[in-house]
Amino acid sequence: MSHQPTVVRVRTATLEIACEVSGPERGTPVILLHGFPDDPRTWDRVAAHLSRAGYRTIAPYLRGYGPTRFLDEHTLRSGQQAALGHDLLALMDGLGIQRAVLAGYDWGGRAACVVSALWPHRARALVSIGGYNVLNVAANAKPAPPVQEHRLWYQWYFATERGRAGLAANRREFCKLLWRLWSPNWRFDDATYERTAASFDNPDFVDVVIHSYRHRFGWAPGDPSLEALEERLAARPRIGVPTVVLHGGSDGVAPADSSAGHARFFSGPYVRRVIPEAGHFLAWEAPDAIVEAVRELVPEPN
Numbered sequence: 001m002s003h004q005p006t007v008v009r010v011r012t013a014t015l016e017i018a019c020e021v022s023g024p025e026r027g028t029p030v031i032l033l034h035g036f037p038d039d040p041r042t043w044d045r046v047a048a049h050l051s052r053a054g055y056r057t058i059a060p061y062l063r064g065y066g067p068t069r070f071l072d073e074h075t076l077r078s079g080q081q082a083a084l085g086h087d088l089l090a091l092m093d094g095l096g097i098q099r100a101v102l103a104g105y106d107w108g109g110r111a112a113c114v115v116s117a118l119w120p121h122r123a124r125a126l127v128s129i130g131g132y133n134v135l136n137v138a139a140n141a142k143p144a145p146p147v148q149e150h151r152l153w154y155q156w157y158f159a160t161e162r163g164r165a166g167l168a169a170n171r172r173e174f175c176k177l178l179w180r181l182w183s184p185n186w187r188f189d190d191a192t193y194e195r196t197a198a199s200f201d202n203p204d205f206v207d208v209v210i211h212s213y214r215h216r217f218g219w220a221p222g223d224p225s226l227e228a229l230e231e232r233l234a235a236r237p238r239i240g241v242p243t244v245v246l247h248g249g250s251d252g253v254a255p256a257d258s259s260a261g262h263a264r265f266f267s268g269p270y271v272r273r274v275i276p277e278a279g280h281f282l283a284w285e286a287p288d289a290i291v292e293a294v295r296e297l298v299p300e301p302n
Contacts, residue, residue, distance in 0.1 A: 004022070005020035005021055005022045005047065005057075005059070006020070006021045006022070007019070007020055007021075007067075008020075008021050008058075008095075009067075010090075010091055010094035010095060011071070011094065012087065012090035012091065012093075012094060013071075013090065014070060014071060014072070014075055014087075014090075015063060015068060015069065015070055015071060015087060015090075016068065016069045016071060017060050017061070017063075017068050017087065017090075017091050017094075018060065018061045018066060018067040018068050019040075019058050019059060019060035019061065019091065020040050020047070020057075020058075020059045020060075021056070021057065021058050021059075022047050022048070022050075022051035022056070022057045023047075023050065023051030023052075023054065023055050023056040023057050024051075024054060024056060024302075025056065026056075026302055027051070027054050027055045027056035027301050027302060028054075028055050028056065028100075028101065028124070028298055028300070028301050028302060029055075029056045029057075029058060029095075029097050029099075029100040029101070030050055030055050030056065030057050030058070030100065030101040030103060030294055031057075031058045031059075031060070031088070031091075031092070031097075031100045031101070031102050031103070031104075031112075032046060032047060032057055032058065032059040032103050032104070032108075032283075033059075033060065033062070033088065033102070033103065033104030033105075033107075033108025033109065033111050033112055034059070034061075034062060034065075034104070034105075034106075034107070034108050034283075035104070035105045035106020035107045035108050035109065036106055036107050036209065036212070037175035037178060037179075037196075037200060037209075038106070038196060038199075038281065039061055039065050039066050039196045039199035040059035040060070040061060040066075041192075041195050041196045042196070042281060042283040042284050043057070043059045043283055045283075045287040046103075046283055046287045046290050046291055047059060049287065049288075049291045050291060050294060050301075053291075053295070053301055054301030054302060055101075055294070055298075055301045058091075058095065058097075058100075060087075060088075060091055061199060062084065062087070062107060062108065062111075063077075063078075063079070063083065063084070063087055063204070063208055064077065064079065064202055064204045064205045064207070064208030064209065065199045065200070065202050065205065066198070066199035066202060067202075068202070069202075069204075070204060076211070076223050077204050077207035077208045077211055078208070078211050078212075078215070078222060078223045078226070079107075079208040079209060079210075079211040079212025079213070079215065080211070080212065080215045080216070080222045080223065080226065080230065081110050081111075081114055081133075081134065081135055081216070081230070081233060082114070082222070082223070082226035082229040082230045082233060083223060083226060084107055084108075084110055084111035084114065085110070085111050085114025085115050085118070085229070085233075086226065086229065087111065088102070088111045088112070088114070088115050089115055089119060089122065092115075092122060098122065099121070099122055099123065099124045100122070100123065100124060101123075101124050101125045101126075101127070101294055101297060101298055102115060102116060102123050102125070102126050102127070103126075103127035103128075103129075103290060103293075103294060104127075104128065104129065105128075105129030105130050105280075105281075105282060105283065106129075106130065106133075106280070107212070109128050109129055109130050109133045110133040110134065110135070112126055112127075112128060112133075113126070113128055113132060113133045113134050113239060114134060114233060116239045116241050116243075117134060117233075117237040117238070117239045118229075118232060118233070118237065120239070120240050120241050123241045124241070124297075124298060125241055125242045125243070125244075125294075125297035125298055126239065126241050126242070126243040126244070126297075127243075127244050127246065127290060127293045127294060127297070128243060128244075128245050128246075129245075129246045129247070129248075129282050129283070129290075130245075130246075130247055130251070130254055130258075130259060130280075131245050131247060131258065131259025131262040131272075132236075132239070132245075132259070132262045132265035132266070134233050134236050134237070134265075135216055135233065135236075136233075136234045136235075136236055137215070137216055137217070137218055137230065137234065138218065138234065139234075140216055140217055140218075141217055141218055148258075151252070151253050151254075151255075152253070154174075154178065154213075155213045155217075158209065158210050158213040158214065159213070159214055159217070159219055163210070164206065164210050167206050167209060167210070168206045171197075171200045171201075171205065171206070172197050172200065175197060175200055176193055176197070178253075179193065179281065181252045181253070182251065182252040182253045182279055182280035182281065183248070183250070183251075183252065183278070183279025183280050183281045183284070183285060184250055184252055184279060185250050185277050185278070185279060185285075186278075186279055186281060186284060186285050188284070236265065238264075238265055238266060238267045239265060239266050239267070239268065240266070240267045240268040241268055242268055242269040242270075242297050243266050243268065243269065243270050243271070244270075244271050244272075244273070244293035244296065244297060245259055245262060245270070245271070245272040245273070246272075246273055246274075246275060246282060246286075246289055246290065246293060247259050247272070247273070247274050247275065247282075248274075248275055248277075248278035248279045248280060248281075248282045248285070248286070249274045249275060249276040249277060249278060250276075250277055250278060250279045251278075251279050251280045252279055252280060253280055254280065256274045259272065260272075271296075273289070273293075275289050
């Protein structure tokens with residue numbers, strides 16, 4: 001890793017969030033949000049490029065990953081979208097960041113979209129990998145076309161207690177399989193995978209993952225303190241901040257055509273690009289496309 005991040009821990013009302021920070025203190029903050037199953041290693045080359053260019057990068061470990069910890073054993077290990085968005089907002093508050101460029105995919109993209117939609121004054125710009133990621137949980141109960149239901153097999157598995165037990169017992173093999181299925185052209189080696197897979201040993205990883213995939217279909221109750229936020233998100237509010245959407249042309253779980261009509265969810269400056277050959281883990285596979293998007297949205301790093 002060519003850059004040397006500093007690990008910073010931020011205490012919020014519910015979490016101690018660990019994040020890796022690089023670049024000059026006065027640089028424009030760019031928050032890099034990983035997805036499932038991944039961790040901040042996915043952003044190493046993006047952070048290195050941006051920090052050398054003068055941006056300040058912050059790559060948190062999401063709830064349930066790596067060294068991030070819940071403060072109270074009784075707190076629901078929620079993986080719902082409102083929790084992810086609330087965590088991002090609390091992280092920004094804890095770091096004293098009023099506005100930042102938000103970049104993310106999968107779970108991290110959902111957090112970035114939530115904050116951009118509901119608190120646009122906190123988002124200077126958005127790089128959303130995979131498109132608009134805010135869910136209407138009730139509407140999500142409608143079945144998708146069979147070919148997409150097949151791609152989401154792991155979500156139906158997680159809906160069962162066998163799935164919970166399987167993830168707990170086989171988390172490394174399971175997540176490695178998802179990497180291969182979702183980014184079929186990416187030839188990662190075992191060492192690369194293992195550096196990230198260590199984050200899946202977090203004691204809350206299984207509970208947060210299972211809750212995330214059950215809640216989004218209405219199969220698990222959410223955190224009562226976040227109910228009002230979920231109601232606002234159910235309207236799928238439009239995003240007005242300047243946005244670049246990136247989508248891997250070979251994404252094995254969310255094909256590129258799934259974001260083709262997402263312009264309707266954005267009311268501000270909006271560009272969408274498909275990255276040929278890249279899969280779901282676009283930050284690993286095409287970091288230059290993300291760096292280019294950030295620099296296009298905010299050309300001056302200070």
